[in-house]
Amino acid sequence: MEAESDNPPIPLTAPQATPDARGRPLTDLRISVMDRCNFRCPYCMPRETFGDHYRFLAAAERLSFEEITRLARLFATQGVRKIRLTGGEPLLRSGLADLVGELSAIDGVADLALTTNGVLLAQHAAELAAHGLRRVTVSLDTLDHETFRRLSGGFDGLERVLDGIRAALEAGLQPVKLNSVIQRGVNDGQALDLVRHFRGSGIVVRFIEYMDVGNRNDWNPALVVPSRELRDAIAGEFPLKPVAGAYRGEVAERYAYEDGVGEIGFISSVSQPFCGDCTRARLSSDGVFYTCLFATRGTDLRTPLRAGASDEELLGLLRSTWRRREDRYSELRRLPIGEAKPRKIEMYYIGG
Ligand SMILES: C[S@@+](CC[C@H](N)C(=O)[O-])C[C@H]1O[C@@H](n2cnc3c(N)ncnc32)[C@H](O)[C@@H]1O
């Protein structure tokens, strides 16, 4: 994650902020602006399920920019200081820069970021930055063309992603971070190539443990590479030292290269769950408010929104949903062996 100087501490709670049932404030909102994607990453939207006949949301079912902005403004009054736009692939949503402009003008929102697979980033980076986007995270799991094809579900595009990263740097969307999901026997042998390539570039690579999000990625725990194992392998070539977290709820464990050329991070939701400090809410593309990435159900905000609910009524729903929040799925993941698994919400829909 970024150095502290790049990431001024965000006040933890607004005066009105409501803690959840475990005392966690709501400071971070991820908004899925688009459920569709131009990739079919097997760990997220496997092609067998998300084929030509899969029914995605119709345009009218997605929240409009006006609806998203109104809800974001209400979330901000509850303590949200960081907003991240995600999906699906957020750059498939046309006119996204206009939404960025609206969200960046909301009082209290100190940080506005985007997570993208990067394929369309080169053509949008400058416009997004001009409208107030602060930072971008690009997902890139490999620098090998064949593995890229496999991990995107059969698409080319590695060069376009690298162009997108360059365009983001040029547009000042800094620090640019990379998210790399590492799976054993798939791309674990290429993690060090990513480190060697981006070390010293100002780009922060964050390695993510392969997670059991949704129900369709056929998760196999044997494919998870624990962050500790990966960190030791990287430190064998490039000595590392830990960096203190900058704020509560920071999900990545940060390490700096001892020779001072930058940082890398590890997001270890499987081997070291961070539920105790999780301050994130998620808003799906059709306006459902989820309190956990692994949620089984959420609170529908679109119906009351479209039925003419007042701000007070919507705020009541936000507050009561957050106040009831007890989620700690990653901490419980290993406990209920043999029990029927609850149906989770898919990541492309809830927003990664
Ligand atoms: C769902 S994607 C949405 C944004 C955009 N399409 C992208 O790929 O960056 C957000 C992030 O979730 C990650 N992700 C998806 N499925 C995952 C899984 N099963 N385990 C770990 N990370 C996953 C992706 O690698 C990506 O970095």
Ligand code: SF4
């Ligand atoms: S990880 Fe991102 S790029 Fe890959 S299928 Fe999911 S939403 Fe699309």
